[in-house]
Amino acid sequence: MRVRCPGVTGLVVVVIVLAAATAFGLWRRARDGRVVEARVDEPLLGPDELGAPLGERATLVQFSTAFCQPCRAARATLAHVAADTDGVVHVEIDAEHHLELVRRLDIMRTPTTLVLDGSGRIVRRATGAPRLADVRAALPA
């Protein structure tokens, strides 16, 4: 198929791409970092998987990669909550070196944060850098 009028075709492509990207960007911004309830069938995690002991009240497990812009903000937020809340610890896992765990937990992008209760059960999950107040509210009692 020959493109008869490349200028018009290109312009239409540009308009469609910008509209679709804007819609996606707004959608992503609205849900990024939201802390949601975990599925009921999530596996238990323990010190063996995490490489660190569980927090007595909660463990904030952050999956990161080397090429992750929002991981730094997530790290600051989670470390802050762990530092000023008794029994809460922050564990950061390099996702690309723990691919088996990443696949088992169905983690598709970083940062992904799992909130574990004292027994290692995954109770909540956030994809994207979570907000401080949301993390505090997500801590198990």
Next chain:
Amino acid sequence: MPTRIDPRGPRFAAALTSVVLAAALVTGSAWLLAVQGVVFAAGALLGLPRAPYGLLYARLVRPRLGPPGELEDAAPPRFAQAVGLVFAVVGVIAFAAGLTVVAYVAVAAALAAAFLNAAFGFCLGCEIYLAYRRLFPSQPNTTEVAS
């Protein structure tokens, strides 16, 4: 301690990249796309601050702004430049081979990524990194999480 850069530099570069890629789509010019490909290659190899748009930012834009509120890691946007380069190379080859539709799709994908970065600060190239690694695992312990 990884290299930290002014985050407004990559945003400015992404805005310029969007304009150049949109112009490449409208004109159907493989040459314009090739020029952007060279800019992507410079960003991936030298880092964004030493690539053409980064130098422009430092010369023309940065002096008119205040100091940045915070710095960000240099590695993610640099990785994204390499992803952009792949799309630009595919586009140039497709244009040269007469596969116009393939070329448009490649340039459109690169434009979407550049625009998302410019408008929302969202790094699509970085976001797909883990998905890519799930398909193609790296050798153990070649990279460390930037901290």
